Structure formats: structure tokens, C-alpha cells
Amino acid sequence: MLQKIYDWVDERVDITPLWRDIADHEVPEHVNPAHHFSAFVYCFGGLTFFTIVIQILSGMFLTMYYVPDIINAHASVYYLQNEIAHGQIVRGMHHWGASVAIVMLFLHTLRVFFTGSYKKPRELNWVVGVLLFFVVLALGLTGYLLPWDMKALFATKVTLQIAESVPVIGGIAKTLLAGGEIVGASTLARFFAIHVFFLPAALFGLLGAHFLMIRKQGVSGPL
Amino acid sequence: MAQNGSKVTRRQFLTYTLTGVGGFMAATLISPMVNFAIDPVLKKSGAGDKVKVMSLDDITTEPQRVDFKKQTQDAWYEFEETLSAWVYKTDSGEIVALSPICTHLGCQVAYAGDPTRPTEFFCPCHLGRYEKDGTNIPGTPPTAPLARYEKEEKDGFLYLGSPVAQ
Numbered sequence: 001m002l003q004k005i006y007d008w009v010d011e012r013v014d015i016t017p018l019w020r021d022i023a024d025h026e027v028p029e030h031v032n033p034a035h036h037f038s039a040f041v042y043c044f045g046g047l048t049f050f051t052i053v054i055q056i057l058s059g060m061f062l063t064m065y066y067v068p069d070i071i072n073a074h075a076s077v078y079y080l081q082n083e084i085a086h087g088q089i090v091r092g093m094h095h096w097g098a099s100v101a102i103v104m105l106f107l108h109t110l111r112v113f114f115t116g117s118y119k120k121p122r123e124l125n126w127v128v129g130v131l132l133f134f135v136v137l138a139l140g141l142t143g144y145l146l147p148w149d150m151k152a153l154f155a156t157k158v159t160l161q162i163a164e165s166v167p168v169i170g171g172i173a174k175t176l177l178a179g180g181e182i183v184g185a186s187t188l189a190r191f192f193a194i195h196v197f198f199l200p201a202a203l204f205g206l207l208g209a210h211f212l213m214i215r216k217q218g219v220s221g222p223l
Numbered sequence: 224m225a226q227n228g229s230k231v232t233r234r235q236f237l238t239y240t241l242t243g244v245g246g247f248m249a250a251t252l253i254s255p256m257v258n259f260a261i262d263p264v265l266k267k268s269g270a271g272d273k274v275k276v277m278s279l280d281d282i283t284t285e286p287q288r289v290d291f292k293k294q295t296q297d298a299w300y301e302f303e304e305t306l307s308a309w310v311y312k313t314d315s316g317e318i319v320a321l322s323p324i325c326t327h328l329g330c331q332v333a334y335a336g337d338p339t340r341p342t343e344f345f346c347p348c349h350l351g352r353y354e355k356d357g358t359n360i361p362g363t364p365p366t367a368p369l370a371r372y373e374k375e376e377k378d379g380f381l382y383l384g385s386p387v388a389q
Contacts, residue, residue, distance in 0.1 A: 054252060061256045065298070072299060079299035085262040086255035093255075 025215070030222035041115075042219070044108035049207070051101040052136075058094040059196065066146070068192035070185045073148035098140050105136055117220040125213040132206045135199055142195040148188060156183050156191075273375050273382035277310065282318060282381065286311040286334040286344075286355065291383065308372050308383055309334055309344070311355075321357045322370035322386035332369065344369065357389065 010016055029035045031042040065080035065087075067073060081087045109129065112118055118126035145156045160183065164174040179186030231239075258265075276291045286309040295304040308320040309332075323331045325346040332353065336345030343360070344353035352360040357369035373384030 057252070057256060061259050064260055075299035080259075083298075084259055085265065086259045089255040090259045093252075 022215075028219055028222075031219050041107075041111045044104055044111055048101060048104040048108050051097055051104055052203070052207075054093055055097050055101055055139075056200070058090050058097065061090050062094055063196060068146065068188050070148065070188055073146065073188060077147045094143075098143060101136060102140060105133060109133065115220060115223060119220075122213070122217055122220065125210060125217070128206055128210050128213065132203070132210060135203050135206060139195060139199050139203070142191040142199065145183075145188060145191045146195065153183060156187065273373065273384040276308065276320075276381045276383045279318075279376060279379050279381055282310055282312050284312050284314065286319075286321070288323070288333070306383075307331075310381065313356075318374060318376065318381060319356065320372040320374050320381070320383055322372065324370065324386070325351050325365060326359065326367040326369065326388075327351045327364040 031039050033040045033043065062080065065076055065084060067076045077091070081091050112126065112129065141159060145152045160174050160178055163177055164170045166173055175181070177187070177190075178184075179190040272294075274291055274293045277289050281287075288307060289310055290305060290307050293304045293306055295302055307323050309323055310318065310320045312318055321344070323333070325332050325348065327346065327349060330346050330348040330351075332344040332346045332351070334344050334355075335341045336347060337343065337350075337352075340352065342355050344355070344357070345351070346365070349364045351365040352363045353365065353369055354360060357371065359365040359368050368389040370386035370388045372386050375382040375384075
């Protein structure tokens with residue numbers, strides 16, 4: 001049945017070369033854990049992506065109940081976690097997944113660093129990777145405020161003080177991030193917008209570039 | 224398998240097992256999220272509590288409008304909803320509590336709202352009319368009778384729940 005549907009589409013649109021191009025490629029022996037178990041370190045990039053997919057999915061579902069408003073934000077988080085079926089699991093995936101994503105990303109960065117994979121011709125991909133690291137850290141930072149509990153509030157106050165300590169532009173940076181003079185209504189709305197629209201857009205663009213380059217250049221050679 | 228000539232090749236076996244395991248893993252990830260999203264459909268709609276409205280002694284055969292407040296819970300948002308009912312007693316002593324919301328386009332109807340028809344409910348928006356028992360009068364805009372509140376008589380008081388479409 002599935003095969004028939006696939007064949008019907010393929011006959012008309014010729015989709016086989018499309019996915020072949022993406023999925024069908026050699027995995028060199030030195031990065032295959034089935035050959036050398038120590039090659040599991042090459043899995044961290046894929047694991048980071050997998051975690052990010054989970055973050056995107058669980059985040060999409062969380063926004064069905066969450067509202068970025070100082071009166072209702074905490075109540076809506078409490079409600080979705082305690083009153084909705086599997087709310088604890090879905091919120092738990094997003095909460096713990098955020099830490100897992102950053103840990104995986106860091107391990108991936110270490111692997112690339114210690115195998116020297118950032119060297120010519122892959123310097124550009126390293127740069128994109130570092131930008132990705134910043135985007136993911138920013139996602140973690142903006143997401144931290146959204147539950148609007150005491151920890152979120154005071155962590156963000158500290159964040160803004162750090163921003164403020166930057167010479168010359170510190171004051172402007174703080175006001176711009178907070179959307180005003182205090183951590184309040186406009187801060188929450190703005191962090192929400194940054195967390196669910198601006199940063200994911202940047203993330204998708206950079207991930208696209210990251211994957212395009214690794215397919216183009218291939219995995220770096222053995223040590 | 225091998226006897227009747229249809230062999231499962233190594234490639235097929237791998238395809239099946241890998242898709243199976245992958246599908247299972249994807250399902251464990253997706254199913255809590257889907258369940259989370261469709262929860263409002265699965266939840267039993269809570270038959271709201273009934274609210275004390277008025278003393279049974281005050282109810283006459285003449286419909287009178289009573290306003291009452293009901294504590295309402297909308298997800299995480301709790302508020303006091305103001306509701307109205309037209310309450311009267313039939314000749315046989317049965318208590319009727321009608322919703323004032325016109326079944327045409329939702330305006331508020333009033334008993335004897337049209338002074339020339341003192342025993343009918345009247346909607347001023349499009350001249351909709353209903354009998355005293357809430358039945359819509361054919362030839363006027365409403366296509367259904369007025370909703371009736373779920374009611375309970377207890378300790379000499381009338382308690383009303385939610386309006387039920389007739």
C-alpha cells in the first residue's frame with residue numbers, strides 16, 4: 001500500500017533523487033561506532049539535533065496552553081502541568097531537554113575541537129556552529145523567564161544586570177532587553193516573542209547552512 | 224518462508240526492524256504530546272454546580288427576571304459570571320426557568336416586552352416572539368424554543384444550573 005502510494009508519487013514527481021541526495025551517503029569507518037566503539041563521540045552532533053527536534057515539538061505543544069502575560073503566565077504553566085493529560089511529561093521534556101541540548105551541543109563542540117575538524121576547509125562550518133551555540137544559549141536564557149516564577153524573575157534580573165555591566169552600551173542593552181525599566185509585562189512578552197519566533201528562525205537558517213556544509217564537505221578524516 | 228519461495232532478504236529484514244523500532248520510539252515521543260493537545264476533547268465537561276437563585280415563595284405565575292452570579296472556571300481563569308433567567312410557576316405548580324437569550328441571534332428577550340402582547344416573550348432586535356412556555360412562535364425569526372435552566376428545589380429555594388437548549 002505505502003509502496004504503491006510512493007511509486008505513484010515518484011512516477012510523477014521523481015522524488016527518489018531528492019531524498020537519496022540527503023539520506024544515502026557513505027558513513028566512513030572511523031566515525032561508525034559499529035567498527036570502533038570510541039567513534040560514538042561522532043554521534044553528539046546528531047544527538048544535539050535530535051534533542052532540538054524534541055524541543056521544537058514539545059515547545060509547539062506547550063504554546064497551546066501557555067500565555068505570556070504577567071497575571072496568567074504562572075497560572076497557565078501550573079494549569080498545563082497539573083490539569084492537562086501528560087502535561088507533566090510534555091513540560092518535563094521541554095524543561096530537561098533544554099539542559100540536554102546544551103550538554104550535547106557542548107560535547108559536540110569538544111569532539112569537533114579535539115579531532116581538529118574545524119580546520120580548513122571547514123572553518124566556515126565552525127563559525128556557523130559557534131553562532132548556533134549562541135542561539136541555543138539564548139533560547140535557554142529567554143525560555144528560563146517564561147514560567148514566571150521567582151527563580152525565573154530573579155535569574156532574569158541578574159541577566160539584565162550582566163547586560164548593564166557592558167561598557168558604553170550597557171544601559172541601552174538592558175532597556176532593550178527588558179523592554180522598559182523593570183523586569184515586567186513587556187519583558188515577558190518580548191522574551192516570549194524572541195523565544196518562539198526570532199531565535200527559532202535564526203536556528204533553522206543556521207542549521208540549514210550547517211547541514212548543507214557538512215554534506216558538501218563530508219566528515220573530516222581519521223586522526 | 225524459504226519453502227514457498229518468498230524469502231525475506233537481509234535488506235528487508237533490516238528495513239522492517241529499523242522502521243519498527245524507529246516508529247516505536249517516535250510514537251513514545253509523539254503520543255504524550257498528542258494526548259496533551261487533544262485533552263479538552265477527552266475531558267468530561269463539568270456539569271457546573273447549581274446556584275441558589277431565589278426563594279420558592281417569591282415565584283409567581285407571572286414570569287420575573289432574576290439575575291444571579293455563578294463562579295465559573297475557564298482553564299486557569301476563574302471569574303464570576305452574571306446570568307439571568309425568567310422564572311415562573313405554571314398553573315400545575317411546575318417551576319420553569321427560561322434563558323433570556325434569543326435563539327435567533329442572541330439578543331435578550333423580555334416577558335411582555337411588547338406591551339401589545341402581554342403574555343409573550345419578545346425580542347426587540349428582529350421582533351422575535353415566544354409563548355410564555357418559551358416555544359418560538361412560527362413566522363417570527365427564532366427557529367428554536369428558549370433554553371431552560373437545569374433546576375433544583377431545595378430547602379425552600381430555587382437552584383439553577385446551566386441553560387439547556389430545548
